[in-house]
Amino acid sequence: PETYVRAVAVALFEWYTFTLLAPVDHRGVLIEDADPTGTETPGLITDLDGYFPSASTWRDLAEYRTNQHIEIEQVFVPEQWAEAVAASGGQIVDGTHAYTVEGTRNRAGVWYDEPVTSSHPVAFTVFVSCEPMFERCHLLRLSELDNPLR
Numbered sequence: 601p602e603t604y605v606r607a608v609a610v611a612l613f614e615w616y617t618f619t620l621l622a623p624v625d626h627r628g629v630l631i632e633d634a635d636p637t638g639t640e641t642p643g644l645i646t647d648l649d650g651y652f653p654s655a656s657t658w659r660d661l662a663e664y665r666t667n668q669h670i671e672i673e674q675v676f677v678p679e680q681w682a683e684a685v686a687a688s689g690g691q692i693v694d695g696t697h698a699y700t701v702e703g704t705r706n707r708a709g710v711w712y713d714e715p716v717t718s719s720h721p722v723a724f725t726v727f728v729s730c731e732p733m734f735e736r737c738h739l740l741r742l743s744e745l746d747n748p749l750r
Contacts, residue, residue: 602675604737605699605726612651612742613670613705613722617662623652633739635729640740647742664709670722672703678725678749695733696740700725700748725749 608630615626627648634641653661681698702723709716725743730736743749 601697601728601730601737602699604728604730605675605697605701606672608726608728608739609670609672609675609701609703609724612724613668613703615652616665616667617658618665618667623655623658627652630739635738635740636734640727643741644739647744650745651742661709664711664716666707666709668705668707670703670705672701674702675699680749681725684749693729693733695730696727697730698725698727698749700743700750702748722746723748 611626611629615621615623627645630648631641631645634644652658676699678698678700684698685692700723702721705720705722707718722745724745725748727740727742728737729740730738
């Protein structure tokens with residue numbers, strides 16, 4: 601599950617606006633790998649709104665050839681997850697995991713023909729369902745950006 605969560609983090613934060621791809625394309629990759637039952641998918645779609653720029657903002661960022669990536673510093677099972685599982689009374693099925701990702705979001709672009717960069721810490725929690733529920737991991741939900749489980 602941790603390896604899968606790391607891949608989700610990269611998919612969320614690695615993009616380049618000066619291409620033919622739009623936010624909907626990047627979101628689509630994550631939605632395609634969502635909960636196969638479809639139960640969590642509407643929530644995931646809403647969660648993704650907090651991670652990708654709107655289409656109009658994307659167009660503005662494209663003028664500056666903005667690209668972004670994440671440097672993952674740590675991935676861990678938050679203590680609050682164990683508390684949530686214990687309090688669920690068996691409602692959280694075996695194979696469901698939560699990992700909090702902490703890292704640095706790095707952006708680069710061009711402003712008046714000069715390269716510019718910015719870096720900001722980010723933290724979020726990724727909820728996934730893996731074996732034995734499914735043969736491999738699938739993305740369930742995301743916490744609000746910078747409001748992870750600790």
